[in-house]
Amino acid sequence: MDTIEQEWWRGSVTYQIYPRSFLDSNGDGIGDIPGITSRLDYLADLGVDAIWLSPIFTSPMKDMGYDVSNYIDIDPSFGTLSDFDEMIAKAHSLGLKVIIDQVLSHTSDQHPYFLESRQNQTNDKADWYIWADAKPDGSPPNNWLSIFGGTGWQWDSRRNQYYMHNFLRQQPDLNFHNPNVQEWILSTVRFWLERGVDGFRLDTVNYYFHDKLLRDDAADFRQKSVADWNPYHMQYHLFSKNQPENLVFLKKFRALLDEYGATTSVGEVGESHHPIEMMGEYTTDKRLHMAYSFEMLGHSFSPKHFSKQITEFFRLAPEGWPCWAFSNHDVVRHVSRWKKHAEDPTALAKQACALLLSLEGSVCLYQGEELGQQETDLSYDELVDPQGIEFWPEDKGRDGCRTPMSWDNSKFSGFSSSTPWLPVKETQRQLNVADQQNKQSSVLNFYREMLAFRKQNSVLRNGNTLFINDDNSLLAFVRGDTMLCIFNLGNQSITYQNTTEFNQCIKVGNTKVEGKELVLGANGFAFLTK
Incomplete structure (x- = not known):
């Protein structure tokens, strides 16, 4: 291969x-x-x-x-x-x-391994998830939070421990240290x-x-x-x-x-x-x-x-x-x-x-x-x-x-x-x-x-990138020394003075080519080669 x-x-x-x-x-x-x-x-x-x-x-x-x-x-x-x-x-x-x-x-908290893990602290899957004791005041082990709101710990009365969940409480985290x-x-x-x-x-x-x-x-x-x-x-x-x-x-x-x-x-x-x-x-x-x-x-x-x-x-x-x-x-x-x-x-x-x-x-x-x-x-x-x-x-x-x-x-x-x-x-x-x-x-x-x-243009898949303009709304870069890519990221027309050796326009969108000037309309773009 x-x-x-x-x-x-x-x-x-x-x-x-x-x-x-x-x-x-x-x-x-x-x-x-x-x-x-x-x-x-x-x-x-x-x-x-x-x-x-x-x-x-x-x-x-x-x-x-x-x-x-x-x-x-x-x-x-x-x-x-x-x-x-x-x-x-x-x-x-x-x-x-x-x-x-x-x-x-x-x-899921319905996965057979979690159902087994939560039963007690001595079963075969006891340490397959992240379990921890409560602090002396009964609060969670630390301040880790869940992306879906609130603490990242859920109390489980079967084990008398908290388990960790970065997401929903129904999504207990696996213990990759095991x-x-x-x-x-x-x-x-x-x-x-x-x-x-x-x-x-x-x-x-x-x-x-x-x-x-x-x-x-x-x-x-x-x-x-x-x-x-x-x-x-x-x-x-x-x-x-x-x-x-x-x-x-x-x-x-x-x-x-x-x-x-x-x-x-x-x-x-x-x-x-x-x-x-x-x-x-x-x-x-x-x-x-x-x-x-x-x-x-x-x-x-x-x-x-x-x-x-x-x-x-x-x-x-x-x-x-x-x-x-x-x-x-x-x-x-x-x-x-x-x-x-x-x-x-x-x-x-x-x-x-x-x-x-x-x-x-x-x-x-x-x-x-x-x-x-x-x-x-x-x-x-x-x-x-x-x-x-x-x-x-x-x-x-x-x-x-x-x-x-x-x-x-x-x-x-x-x-x-x-x-x-x-x-x-x-x-x-x-x-x-x-x-x-x-x-x-x-x-x-x-x-x-x-x-x-x-x-059709392998340079767009694997050519290196050289940025030549990223000011205001104009983005221009060269891919692999053979293609110039120009974008107007704004909603007002702009004019680009093309002083490079890339003079053959091969693909445009909302853009007019007038000699060495490119008039890029709102959200216009152009691809040029040598």
């Missing part, structure tokens, strides 16, 4: 599927694996290299599958192992790789590798290990004048996560994947302090293949912001590899997040596509992004996400980006024949595949063109 085939993931484009919301094949209102299989031709035609499925394992669905009760079976709401095998076979026949979400830091836990986790990963999976997206990859001494986390050194809507963000998480043992385990994980040849891994770095540095650290020295943070999933939309992320990553980790995304299942869709920077959401959607697919690294697209899809406005009574229910209205949760895929303009947008698990609103229904399929100027067809453009 040559290096290119072995490292197919380097510069690749992966399409994230949120299974509950992609396509419902049996009319129960919930998307499923047969539904995914039936639309793989659409994704192959789009031009992506791989698909990533958010969790499909057996789960009580307290956190939509990120609370796993059986790591080696499919949740009945999504189908069966046979359905999964058929999907893998179809994807591979179309040249698509398959990546699945692995939630390794914690299980080598038996590590070996068991790796055995579940091997199970899916044997079924033909090509890689894994690792949820909360920096949360695996905790400080054995259970030392308190510090207050965030970036002092805040008022309390944050979520107190979790007011701490500097020195001890509840980000431990050095994480790096040792990731080398074990990588060694397992390397046994199977052309596989890959991409880790989610959930961290607000030095995330780019951590991405680099996690993707060097035979650890993860790729990592991403939330740095491009926020509200920042400026030339300096984008240039900083790319420059800092490759400065800190020249041997590492990033995976960039603008949207996913945890954040407000980027067309809605960045709308103040555009007059026309369609122009913004196309520019974001062109920018993302020209960045150095690999890329992940989120389902519906190729339609220019926007955030769904939901009322409180329509929510199912525990984050939104807990923090409403300061934070409306993640349901707004998880609503069903819009395949057509019918009542339930072609997603299901019955009422979907989350509502389909008119705004989303109008942005659908059927309407955009044959419309040359649609966002969908622009994505197809841009994905083909990236494949």
Whole structure:
């Protein structure tokens, strides 16, 4: 197997599927694996290299599958192992790789191992989770917090101890300091590798290990004048996560994947302090293949912001590899997040596509992004996400980006024949595949063109980056000495005086070329070669 085939993931484009919301094949209102299989031709035609499925394992669905009760079976709401095998076979026949979400830091409280662990302090699984005694006053062992609100510790009267949970109380954290836990986790990963999976997206990859001494986390050194809507963000998480043992385990994980040849891994770095540095650290020295943070999933939309992320990553980790995304299942869709920077959401959607697919690294697209899809406005009574229910209205949760895929303009947008698990609103229904399929100027067809453009120009997949302008609203950089990429990230026209040797304009959006001048309209862009 040559290096290119072995490292197919380097510069690749992966399409994230949120299974509950992609396509419902049996009319129960919930998307499923047969539904995914039936639309793989659409994704192959789009031009992506791989698909990533958010969790499909057996789960009580307290956190939509990120609370796993059986790591080696499919949740009945999504189908069966046979359905999964058929999907893998179809994807591979179309040249698509398959990546699945692995939630390794914690299980469901309904997992058999946790049910056993909580019975007493002497059973075989007693130390498979993080248990600790109460302080003399009965309070939790330390000040660690849960991302979903309140303390990160839950009292259990069976054991007369607290257990740790970084997320919901129904998501107890595994004790990775126990080598038996590590070996068991790796055995579940091997199970899916044997079924033909090509890689894994690792949820909360920096949360695996905790400080054995259970030392308190510090207050965030970036002092805040008022309390944050979520107190979790007011701490500097020195001890509840980000431990050095994480790096040792990731080398074990990588060694397992390397046994199977052309596989890959991409880790989610959930961290607000030095995330780019951590991405680099996690993707060097035979650890993860790729990592991403939330740095491009926020509200920042400026030339300096984008240039900083790319420059800092490759400065800190020249041997590492990033995976960039603008949207996913945890954040407000980027067309809605960045709308103040555009007059026309369609122009913004196309520019974001062109920018993302020209960045150095690999890329992940989120389902519906190729339609220019926007955030769904939901009322409180329509929510199912525990984050939104807990923090409403300061934070409306993640349901707004998880609503069903819009395949057509019918009542339930072609997603299901019955009422979907989350509502389909008119705004989303109008942005659908059927309407955009044959419309040359649609966002969908622009994505197809841009994905083909990236494949035709290898410099966009693996060329180095040199930034030549990141002032005001103008972002300009050269990829691999052969292509100049220029973007106007504002909603007012600007003129760029091209004094470089790049004089052949090969792709533009809302841009006029007048000799050596480029007049970039609102959210305009251009690609030039020598």
